Amino acid sequence: xxxxxxxxxxxxxxxxxxxxxxxxxxxxxxxxxxxxxxxxxxxxxxxxxxxxxxxxxxxxxxxxxxxxxxxxxxxxxxxxxxxxxxxx
Numbered sequence: 627x628x629x630x631x632x633x634x635x636x637x638x639x640x641x642x643x644x645x646x647x648x649x650x651x652x653x654x655x656x657x658x659x660x661x662x663x664x665x666x667x668x669x670x671x672x673x674x675x676x677x678x679x680x681x682x683x684x685x686x687x688x689x690x691x692x693x694x695x696x697x698x699x700x701x702x703x704x705x706x707x708x709x710x711x712x713x714x
Contacts, residue, residue, distance in 0.1 A: 640666045642689050644673065649684040649699070663689065664713065670700070672713060679714045681705050 642663045648656040661675035671687075679685070679702050687698045702714045 640664075642666075642691060644687050644689040646673075646675075646685045646687045648679075649686055651684070655686065670703070671698075674708070675712050675714065678707070678712045679705050683714075 640663055643660065644662060645658065645660045647658045650656060657677070659675060659677055661673050664672040664674055666672075671689075673687075681702055681704065683702045683705075685700055685702065687700065689696050689698065705712065705714045707713075
């Protein structure tokens with residue numbers, strides 16, 4: 627039996643380097659680190675990091691897209707270990 631796709635938006639494979647800072651609830655910056663995107667869609671990105679990010683962690687992300695740097699803010703909705711790294 628074929629499984630029906632439940633996502634609202636199509637995810638596109640896309641590898642982009644990024645850096646991120648963890649934000650607390652008051653918007654203060656904390657830990658700084660780097661990672662990369664695995665895929666992107668209109669409403670989210672899947673990212674790979676060396677450090678574990680807990681679900682509902684607030685992030686300030688800067689992604690390099692061609693000649694531009696794009697700043698994003700979001701929260702993690704999923705998190706799991708994968709091959710010695712972490713996918714969120």
